[in-house]
Amino acid sequence: MDQQHIRNFSIVAHIDHGKSTLADRFLQRSGAISERDLKEQVLDDMDLERERGITIKASAVTIHMEVDGETYMFNLIDTPGHVDFHYEVDRALAACDGALLVVDATQGVQAQTVANAYAAVNNNLDIIPVINKIDLASATPEDAALEIEHVLGISAENVQFVSAKTGEGVQELVRAIVQHLPAPQGDPQAPLQVLIFDSEYNDYRGVICYVRVMHGTVRKGQKVLLMGRQRTHQITELGKFRPQMTACDQLAAGETGYMVASIKSLHDVTVGDTITDAAHPAPQQLPGYQPPQHMVFCDFYPSTGETFDALREALERLSLNDASFSFTPQHSDALGPGYRCGFLGLLHMDIVQERLERECGVSVVQTAPSVTYEITLRDGTRKRVESAGDLPEMGHIEELREPIIELAIITPADSIGNIMQLAEQRRGEYKKTEYLSPQRVLLTYEFPFNEILYDFYDKLKSMTRGYGTMDYHVIGYRASDLVKLDILINTVPVDALSLICHRTKAEARGRRFLIKLRREIPRQQFEIRLQAAIGSKVIAAESIKPFRKDVTAKCYGGDVTRKRKLLEKQKEGKKRMKTVGRVEIPQKAFMTVLEPED
Amino acid sequence: MTNCRALYVHVPFCRTLCGYCDFYSEVLTAGRAAPLVAALVRELAGYAARGVFERFDTVFVGGGTPTVLPPSELDRLLRAIHAYVGPVGRLEFTVEANPATVTDEVAAVLAANGVNRVSIGAQSFSRAELRVLDRTHDPDDVVRTSAQCRRAGIRQISLDLIFGIPGQGLDSWHESLRAALALGVEHLSCYGLTYEADTPLLRQRDAGLIKPVDEEVETEMYETAIDWLAGAGLPQYEISNFARPGAQCRHNLVYWHNQPYVGIGPAAAGFIDDVRYKNVADTAAYVEAIQNGRSPLGEREQLAPARRAGETAMLELRLVEGIDRQRFAERYGQDPVVMFSDAIARHGAAGLLAVSVTHVRLTRAGLLLANRVSADFL
Numbered sequence: 004m005d006q007q008h009i010r011n012f013s014i015v016a017h018i019d020h021g022k023s024t025l026a027d028r029f030l031q032r033s034g035a036i037s038e039r040d041l042k043e044q045v046l047d048d049m050d051l052e053r054e055r056g057i058t059i060k061a062s063a064v065t066i067h068m069e070v071d072g073e074t075y076m077f078n079l080i081d082t083p084g085h086v087d088f089h090y091e092v093d094r095a096l097a098a099c100d101g102a103l104l105v106v107d108a109t110q111g112v113q114a115q116t117v118a119n120a121y122a123a124v125n126n127n128l129d130i131i132p133v134i135n136k137i138d139l140a141s142a143t144p145e146d147a148a149l150e151i152e153h154v155l156g157i158s159a160e161n162v163q164f165v166s167a168k169t170g171e172g173v174q175e176l177v178r179a180i181v182q183h184l185p186a187p188q189g190d191p192q193a194p195l196q197v198l199i200f201d202s203e204y205n206d207y208r209g210v211i212c213y214v215r216v217m218h219g220t221v222r223k224g225q226k227v228l229l230m231g232r233q234r235t236h237q238i239t240e241l242g243k244f245r246p247q248m249t250a251c252d253q254l255a256a257g258e259t260g261y262m263v264a265s266i267k268s269l270h271d272v273t274v275g276d277t278i279t280d281a282a283h284p285a286p287q288q289l290p291g292y293q294p295p296q297h298m299v300f301c302d303f304y305p306s307t308g309e310t311f312d313a314l315r316e317a318l319e320r321l322s323l324n325d326a327s328f329s330f331t332p333q334h335s336d337a338l339g340p341g342y343r344c345g346f347l348g349l350l351h352m353d354i355v356q357e358r359l360e361r362e363c364g365v366s367v368v369q370t371a372p373s374v375t376y377e378i379t380l381r382d383g384t385r386k387r388v389e390s391a392g393d394l395p396e397m398g399h400i401e402e403l404r405e406p407i408i409e410l411a412i413i414t415p416a417d418s419i420g421n422i423m424q425l426a427e428q429r430r431g432e433y434k435k436t437e438y439l440s441p442q443r444v445l446l447t448y449e450f451p452f453n454e455i456l457y458d459f460y461d462k463l464k465s466m467t468r469g470y471g472t473m474d475y476h477v478i479g480y481r482a483s484d485l486v487k488l489d490i491l492i493n494t495v496p497v498d499a500l501s502l503i504c505h506r507t508k509a510e511a512r513g514r515r516f517l518i519k520l521r522r523e524i525p526r527q528q529f530e531i532r533l534q535a536a537i538g539s540k541v542i543a544a545e546s547i548k549p550f551r552k553d554v555t556a557k558c559y560g561g562d563v564t565r566k567r568k569l570l571e572k573q574k575e576g577k578k579r580m581k582t583v584g585r586v587e588i589p590q591k592a593f594m595t596v597l598e599p600e601d
Numbered sequence: 602m603t604n605c606r607a608l609y610v611h612v613p614f615c616r617t618l619c620g621y622c623d624f625y626s627e628v629l630t631a632g633r634a635a636p637l638v639a640a641l642v643r644e645l646a647g648y649a650a651r652g653v654f655e656r657f658d659t660v661f662v663g664g665g666t667p668t669v670l671p672p673s674e675l676d677r678l679l680r681a682i683h684a685y686v687g688p689v690g691r692l693e694f695t696v697e698a699n700p701a702t703v704t705d706e707v708a709a710v711l712a713a714n715g716v717n718r719v720s721i722g723a724q725s726f727s728r729a730e731l732r733v734l735d736r737t738h739d740p741d742d743v744v745r746t747s748a749q750c751r752r753a754g755i756r757q758i759s760l761d762l763i764f765g766i767p768g769q770g771l772d773s774w775h776e777s778l779r780a781a782l783a784l785g786v787e788h789l790s791c792y793g794l795t796y797e798a799d800t801p802l803l804r805q806r807d808a809g810l811i812k813p814v815d816e817e818v819e820t821e822m823y824e825t826a827i828d829w830l831a832g833a834g835l836p837q838y839e840i841s842n843f844a845r846p847g848a849q850c851r852h853n854l855v856y857w858h859n860q861p862y863v864g865i866g867p868a869a870a871g872f873i874d875d876v877r878y879k880n881v882a883d884t885a886a887y888v889e890a891i892q893n894g895r896s897p898l899g900e901r902e903q904l905a906p907a908r909r910a911g912e913t914a915m916l917e918l919r920l921v922e923g924i925d926r927q928r929f930a931e932r933y934g935q936d937p938v939v940m941f942s943d944a945i946a947r948h949g950a951a952g953l954l955a956v957s958v959t960h961v962r963l964t965r966a967g968l969l970l971a972n973r974v975s976a977d978f979l
């Protein structure tokens with residue numbers, strides 16, 4: 004197909020504004036999916052995506068559309084909205100010539116709308132704003148359009164109004180895509196330059212690279228060079244997602260599809276790498292991507308009854324499918340051998356943990372997630388520290404720096420006061436306020452990442468009656484007066500429970516933490532003493548009395564199953580525990596570190 | 602096919618519902634007794650036709666409150682059961698009764714149909730505590746009911762008592778035990794009050810309306826019951842059960858030895874041919890299923906041998922005598938001391954289990970931690 008009849012675009016939006024549903028309408032209209040196979044959010048094909056109702060991984064699909072009697076090839080990429088997976092959006096945008104910026108007509112511009120719009124602009128893409136969900140009674144499409152113009156500076160002239168649910172307006176949108184988004188411009192005769200914009204692992208084919216051909220033409224059987232890795236491969240299969248994988252013989256400049264080349268591990272390809280012809284390589288590589296940053300770290304330890312080997316095998320297996328988390332062996336004094344894992348964010352961490360238990364059947368004890376700190380020691384060496392337990396003695400530390408994020412909050416204007424107050428409690432530094440409309444504002448702050456990691460978003464939601472949204476990115480590190488708070492159980496420090504916090508908050512935090520721990524650690528056959536300490540100074544203490552009895556003196560009649568299930572449940576609860584000394588500590592206790600401050 | 606020698610019958614009706622109760626039961630309203638009894642009779646006949654049993658040695662009619670049935674319906678039910686029981690000398694035929702529900706007429710119906718054991722839901726001899734439990738009777742009703750049963754010729758009387766009732770003190774618990782003993786009962790069941798999910802009692806506790814008894818006190822109540830009753834000639838033979846020698850509840854022993862039994866009625870559990878089943882906990886659905894010749898089963902689980910062995914151990918540990926090693930080895934092909942070596946070593950070292958040449962049993966300390974210990978045998 005000639006390039007004039009090709010359009011490559013991404014669908015980007017704030018979470019839940021309807022990207023995947025809009026993709027459904029395109030697929031349906033093009034006939035790529037029969038009415039019978041049509042289900043909601045067809046492209047969300049991972050179990051976890053369907054269960055959680057969100058997109059986690061970008062999906063590319065090629066469809067053919069009829070516009071004014073001519074056939075066009077659309078290569079569209081549905082992207083995730085959640086901030087943890089923002090890197091997927093960046094990757095997708097680099098493979099496109101345009102973007103549909105979807106905005107929910109009942110919600111208007113939200114934090115990720117702004118982030119994604121900027122990402123598209125940074126990639127020099129043409130944008131068509133799409134106001135979605137106009138079928139809803141509470142929709143205010145004109146307001147949303149004004150906000151787009153006002154906040155994002157994107158002309159409202161080309162705005163399309165659709166309902167991805169009913170299909171209203173989708174035909175006009177298709178025409179607008181043809182008219183307003185540019186055709187690709189690569190030269191099919193030039194030396195081959197193919198961008199790998201994503202990858203996935205398939206049990207039968209090995210690694211499948213999602214590719215966009217920038218220049219030249221790539222053919223099945225061709226010997227190619229991965230320019231970054233300096234490895235050559237022979238292409239065994241080329242094809243397009245329609246949405247099932249459909250093989251073809253070649254992909255020419257401007258086209259999007261997939262490539263299989265007997266690559267065994269996701270770790271053997273770099274997303275963002277350039278594929279070129281092995282015999283006639285292109286003079287230079289495409290710009291590629293920054294590798295995604297691991298924002299939070301936590302440790303996984305095998306729970307009582309699981310082995311370290313089982314955990315290692317499970318992590319290796321998972322990493323076949325998800326190259327975006329890291330794991331390195333780790334030894335905790337209290338918990339024994341385990342793994343330190345890095346994630347893109349808390350949602351990502353949750354997902355990995357859930358897959359470990361569900362898909363691999365290993366039960367783990369997980370420590371509270373931590374951000375990465377930077378330290379300079381007295382002797383001048385610099386280090387990164389991913390958990391409080393790894394911190395050297397405070398006496399050896401010259402400077403302790405914490406990650407700072409820029410946080411964008413979009414909220415109804417009447418909540419500003421509350422947010423300001425929250426920001427103050429969390430050491431936020433106010434930057435600016437922009438009015439989206441008289442009722443809604445965009446607030447920009449700088450925060451220590453650590454302060455917003457856990458419950459900040461919930462707090463924001465509740466103080467804005469659910470309307471507030473936020474987006475953030477790390478902007479650097481800053482020295483702070485931070486201290487390490489140690490937790491001792493029966494006088495033994497438990498590294499996995501220690502935490503880093505600001506000096507002014509340490510005492511209060513330690514006291515509250517112990518009270519929560521006391522609640523989470525079940526009573527045992529002996530007394531348990533809990534202490535919080537900074538250095539050698541104990542700042543708080545609590546104790547847990549031993550229990551006297553655990554016997555169900557009750558009549559179950561003949562319902563033995565019920566009795567058994569009760570005991571089994573009790574045992575199950577014990578599974579996700581870790582024994583420190585003689586004390587059994589449940590999973591939840593490790594997470595209490597993070598619980599709300601107040 | 603198993604020859605079941607025990608029958609449980611569930612009558613899912615009560616006069617009013619108690620706030621702590623999570624057994625399946627409904628308030629009995631007009632016109633509902635007859636269809637239920639007809640269905641029970643038909644379900645029982647079905648098992649008979651399948652040859653699941655020949656004669657029952659033990660029958661337990663529980664609920665709910667079987668004695669709320671109109672005497673004519675109660676008579677119809679008991680008569681149908683009586684057709685399947687074994688010789689009088691071997692038979693234990695128990696009916697549960699709530700104090701305020703037994704009239705002379707009811708007592709006569711029981712006796713006439715071969716019932717020789719009545720289990721009375723006394724719960725407490727304190728008016729205030731009975732109110733907390735939403736019980737509608739008062740302490741005198743217990744005395745009266747017991748006397749009526751005796752008069753009608755029923756030989757064995759058992760009382761249920763509850764300890765750990767909000768507001769109950771040690772003194773008042775002792776008072777209830779004394780009052781029960783004064784009635785000369787052959788058997789006592791002492792249950793610790795449990796706050797079950799989805800019960801009004803739990804909601805009251807969570808709302809701070811009632812204050813649970815302190816755990817120390819509750820433990821002491823339990824321990825005094827064990828000591829006192831032993832002194833009074835009713836030694837403990839199971840976690841919650843105490844009896845004069847020879848008066849242990851043989852029907853419940855069937856459960857604790859993990860032997861087969863037939864269960865009929867809504868929400869009744871049964872264990873036939875290594876299959877555990879439970880009927881639907883919905884009287885209307887149960888009656889309809891039986892009327893239409895469909896199975897009333899709600900759940901069904903075929904037990905694999907390992908699970909059966911684990912359950913047997915878990916259940917027999919509830920008994921004061923513990924697991925009979927020889928008998929266990931004959932049933933499951935392995936000495937329990939070998940089969941559960943890890944759990945036995947661990948809890949033995951902690952002083953919670955005692956192993957003798959013949960038995961594995963909980964120690965006194967182990968008894969108080971029975972859940973923890975027995976869970977490790979599953």
Ligand SMILES: Nc1nc2c(ncn2[C@@H]2O[C@H](COP(=O)(O)OP(=O)(O)OP(=O)(O)O)[C@@H](O)[C@H]2O)c(=O)[nH]1
Nearest residue numbers: 018019020021022023024057058084136166167168
């Ligand atoms: N009424 C109505 N609901 C819609 C419309 N479009 C999407 N929805 C609903 O909005 C919810 C979110 O839709 P998705 O398509 O999953 O949103 P998304 O943007 O892909 O979400 P993420 O991938 O998680 O960021 C779903 O419940 C959809 O059914 C629409 O036009 N009208």
Ligand code: SF4
Nearest residue numbers: 615618619622664665
């Ligand atoms: S009388 Fe017995 S079965 Fe009926 S509600 Fe009360 S406790 Fe439950």
Ligand SMILES: [Mg+2]
Nearest residue numbers: 022023057058
């Ligand atoms: Mg989606």
